[in-house]
Amino acid sequence: MRRFLVLGVLAVLALAGCGGGEAREISAANLPSAKDSTFVYLHHLDIVTDWDPASSYSNEVVAMENIYDSLTKYNPRTRRAAPRLAERWQTSSDGKVWTFTLRGGVVFHTGRPLDAAAVKASIERTKRMGAGAAYIWDPVQQITVKDPLTVEFRLKYAAPLDLIASADYAAFIYDTQAAGSGDLKKWFQAGRDAGSGPYTVASWKKGREKELLLRAFDRYWGGWEGPHYRNIEFRVVPDPDRAYRLLLRGEASYVQRLNPDLFHRARATAGVRTLQVPSFQNLLVLFNTASGPLADIRLRKAVQKAIDYDGMVAALKGAAAPASGLVPEGLLGHAPGLTQKQDLAGAAELLTQAGYGPGGNPLRLTLTYAEGDDDEELLVRRLKRTLAELNVQLDAKAMPWNDQWDRGKATDPAKRQDIFVMYWYPDYADAYSWFLNVFHSAEPVSFNLTYLKNRDVDAKIDQLPSLGTKDRSAAETAYATLQRSLIEQKAVVAVPWVLTYQRAYLGNVQGFTDNPAYPNVVFVHELIPGG
Structure with missing residues (x-):
């Protein structure tokens, strides 16, 4: 730095x-x-x-974190949750009962007091809506107001609620009475x-x-x-x-x-x-597994191998570091040894097996990426040139984020892209959100822009939170196994780099x-x- x-x-x-x-x-x-x-x-x-x-789950976080407070705030120096609206907290020995003591005298922008009842109402509404990152509150079974400044959470299973309460989405405490009797x-x-x-x-x-x-x-x-x-x-x-x-x-x-x-x-x-500074944010190249040419795993693996991973990191001149798997270093679940490499001979062979490639039928793919992001544009430009040498035409379109996301979520599969390029970062300092949001089955589609539907993958993702609390060693193994499955075996994603801010x-x-x-x-x- x-x-x-x-x-x-x-x-x-x-x-x-x-x-x-x-x-x-x-x-x-x-x-x-x-x-x-x-x-x-x-x-x-x-x-x-x-x-x-309650449902915010996009770029507005840069404003929301200046407008709203959460109970706690992540401290990157200590790697622990620090006080915010909650002055202090304690947990039972089994990690299933958490008690937060709020700071006094806090008021909402509406003028109403922010007390334990407001905290309960806010989180219960977020849970009830079930949108965006509301899943962070899934461990919570019951919220009880003990007194005006004390709120108790009883959990279905042990979870790090102090860290969860520091999340950058869905952890906001807000005045649920702001609209009065209105919507x-x-x-x-x-x-x-x-x-x-x-x-x-x-x-x-x-x-x-x-x-x-x-x-x-x-x-x-x-x-x-x-x-x-x-x-x-x-x-x-x-x-x-x-x-x-x-x-x-x-x-x-x-x-x-x-x-x-x-x-x-x-x-x-x-x-x-x-x-x-290093970040927890990485670039994801997501492949459409449900429709179009990339429903063929051979073609997904070919595109994976066509990406110049080392060349891109070098070209970004300090703005990126090599990625190993889906989880950046510094988070539980980071898996060394999963760094991807370019393999043009392997790409050509896979394309040939599928009837395409040099000397075969031409292949045409569509790709969307964020307008105004020079790093993504550089990746796309280089990939387009490389694929052209393999007899693959890449039709790439830079789009404003909201338009790109809307296209990715289209209910008509014919309107979706073959390749969706986007950045991802965790909802709180934990790797779980990559797997739940991007690779778990989801209807309607939100961020599962590979459109993957796999019960075995879903089951393995669902066990991650409890594993991370009870047995970190088992959690490390589970995270590594999932990443190998998604990247190497199912080839639903490529991870070109981890962003350096x-x-x-x-x-x-x-x-x-x-x-x-x-x-x-x-x-x-x-x-x-x-x-």
Whole structure:
């Protein structure tokens, strides 16, 4: 990890003459000040897909984590849950009874108190809806309000509820009475919130570049003493070059994603800080097992072998690390020895066996990937060229995330793609979500974009939570076996790399750290503006 630190406007001015031509665009005149106190976050994808904190399961997490609180929050240094809404907690010796004590005086943005009854109502609604990541609460059998600040959870089986309660989705505590007698889901979808976090929704303009504006909630339990950003603006800028120019002009505070070339330029630019850290996020190349040419396992294995895994990691210049299996290093379930390699001779042989390949019938495949993601585009461009040499035409289309996801979830199989490229990260610091969400049978389709339906795989996935709590050694074995089955035997996925986060932000933003359990989230209240 390397940071390029420039503290304060004076340092920016002093270094502006020695950081290259680009640095001259940054000056005291256009750097945001503590008085302006608006943190401008640039994302390359649409921000909001779903406003309901019970079912939200997409990019809006970057905003939601600034609007809503959970009971606990994952600490990457200790690798344990830390206090958030809950000040403390305890568990029974068998791990099946958990008691959380809440901090007092917390209120929702609606003005109602956040107490044990509100926690119970919130989690029970999320469980009842069963959408998004609601599965995290499956171990919970009963929730009991012991007193206004104490809530007890009784579980069906032992589970790490303190860690589960820190999840980046479905763990949000919200005011279930916010809509009164109206439909709460419809109330949320109008762009409203009912959280208790430091910021609340000021405006939402779906489809616009300046999509979302949050403003400070003055009654936030964490307080506003000292310098803080009073507003957060989320802007959708798919073009990384333009995002970088906005940063250099001081019109953006933080760029969520740059390509490797721009990141290396940022590291040498006065007035810009950079941060490079490992992540729990990896790229998945998902193959359509239910319809189209890739229903033939030989063709799936051929595409797997056509990917230049080592070449892509090298080309990404520090923005990626080789993947071994589906689970990134640092999480229970990581399986060394499952790194994939390119094998063009093997790919050609498999294609020939299926009647395609060099000298055989031409094969045509469709692929979708995220618009504005240069790394995915590079992968697709290289794969397209490689497959063309094997007599395979790859029709690739870059799409806004919401459009790509809608196509993947189409009820008509003929409208779906053959290959779906996307990033995945866990719902809390545990590997379970890769398997349950991406590879477990699901109707209707959500993220199971391989469309795999396999009872044996489902059964093995279903036993993972209890194994992880009772017998970590058995859980390690189960995770490794599943990964070999999905990658090598069934060939439903390829994993080209694990992402290494490369962030760039203005030199007068202080206090930023990256928490891998909350991918792409900036906890803005923790930052100090102005330098």
